[in-house]
Amino acid sequence: SAVISQKPSRDICQRGTSLTIQCQVDSQVTMMFWYRQQPGQSLTLIATANQGSEATYESGFVIDKFPISRPNLTFSTLTVSNMSPEDSSIYLCSVADRGVRTEAFFGQGTRLTVV
Amino acid sequence: SQQGEEDPQALSIQEGENATMNCSYKTSINNLQWYRQNSGRGLVHLILIRSNEREKHSGRLRVTLDTSKKSSSLLITASRAADTASYFCATDAVGALGRLYFGRGTQLTVWP
Numbered sequence: 001s002a003v004i005s006q007k008p009s010r011d012i013c014q015r016g017t018s019l020t021i022q023c024q025v026d027s028q029v030t031m032m033f034w035y036r037q038q039p040g041q042s043l044t045l046i047a048t049a050n051q052g053s054e055a056t057y058e059s060g061f062v063i064d065k066f067p068i069s070r071p072n073l074t075f076s077t078l079t080v081s082n083m084s085p086e087d088s089s090i091y092l093c094s095v096a097d098r099g100v101r102t103e104a105f106f107g108q109g110t111r112l113t114v115v
Numbered sequence: 116s117q118q119g120e121e122d123p124q125a126l127s128i129q130e131g132e133n134a135t136m137n138c139s140y141k142t143s144i145n146n147l148q149w150y151r152q153n154s155g156r157g158l159v160h161l162i163l164i165r166s167n168e169r170e171k172h173s174g175r176l177r178v179t180l181d182t183s184k185k186s187s188s189l190l191i192t193a194s195r196a197a198d199t200a201s202y203f204c205a206t207d208a209v210g211a212l213g214r215l216y217f218g219r220g221t222q223l224t225v226w227p
């Protein structure tokens with residue numbers, strides 16, 4: 001399975017500021033995704049990070065709030081912009097490959113608290 | 116929504132007992148995956164079952180899939196205190212291009 005490194009692992013941020021979360025994979029992968037897990041809830045898909053083009057966002061998520069970059073097949077960033085306490089969540093990066101193995105693997109997540 | 120529903124929401128058992136968790140979903144799928152999450156940390160992949168499979172085993176885990184009922188179950192046999200965690204099912208729907216939709220999860224507590 002792919003080894004996924006996510007940074008930072010946690011952060012406490014002031015409202016109105018922005019935080020960029022990094023996701024690094026130890027091998028090239030076809031697909032990268034970002035998920036959010038609000039306190040006590042399940043995971044919700046934010047967007048698909050597309051290599052070399054704009055991310056594809058799920059309903060309820062917009063680029064201005066969650067800009068995403070994916071400059072190559074091993075790295076992606078998610079920015080949480082103009083944060084409010086409602087953005088306090090765990091943000092998780094996930095990777096998958098199309099082919100024989102289609103399991104999706106997750107990073108350890110970034111626990112964000114907005115005060 | 117393509118998200119599934121899991122039951123029970125919480126399950127509490129003694130060590131050595133078996134734990135069964137169920138997951139239902141709404142759309143046609145390529146596969147269904149089960150994950151474990153300890154105390155709000157990252158997700159650990161447990162097992163993937165494809166839409167043309169009916170049962171799969173991995174160690175103490177047994178997963179079944181009934182596509183006619185759009186449901187799956189995860190059985191953990193001879194549970195241990197270390198199995199205490201949240202368990203989620205996630206569906207890879209046809210046409211979803213790898214995007215996963217998660218059930219709400221089952222919180223399993225195994226008492227020593």
